[in-house]
Amino acid sequence: MSILWKPQRQRQPWDRFVLQALVALTLILVLGSLLCERFRLGIDDQEALCLPPYRWYLIDTWDRQPEVGALVAFGATEAMVPHFRVGQTVIKRVVGVAGDRIAVDTQGTRINGSRLPNSEPALATTLQQPATAFERSEFKVPPGHCWVMGDTRDSFDGRYWGALAIEQVQGRAYALF
16 A cells, blocks of 8 residues: 655744735725725616616716717706706716707707707607707807717707716716616
């Protein structure tokens, strides 16, 4: 009968183990803290989605510069009450930035002369006002602002409450699922 010899693993002193464990734990906590500080989850709990088919979003709070086509998360203002609570996080698509020309009429929204599809103010009836109440003759998006909209005609967005101040932007949003 042969016995295989196994070398004994040397144990480290307990103080060295504790030091290594503390360093590892500190790194995990610091990295976790940075990730939690930078990223948030956003969930659209509305029945009718304004950015279909997505309901879950990752919000990068370190990226606050709006770009055309990007999704941004922002805090709702007084102009959005009663549809949103003041400060409630809202996610919309940036369709215009400072200097872009915007016009809204009963036929829809024009950005720099081009009409956007599905952009007529369809919520006018829900808001108990005529569609003409939301018409805006052509104007330039002012510096420090952007124009945001949902992807559906019944989204409560800039057509109803105007340009969004960039200081309200909480971060860039990425659709997850």
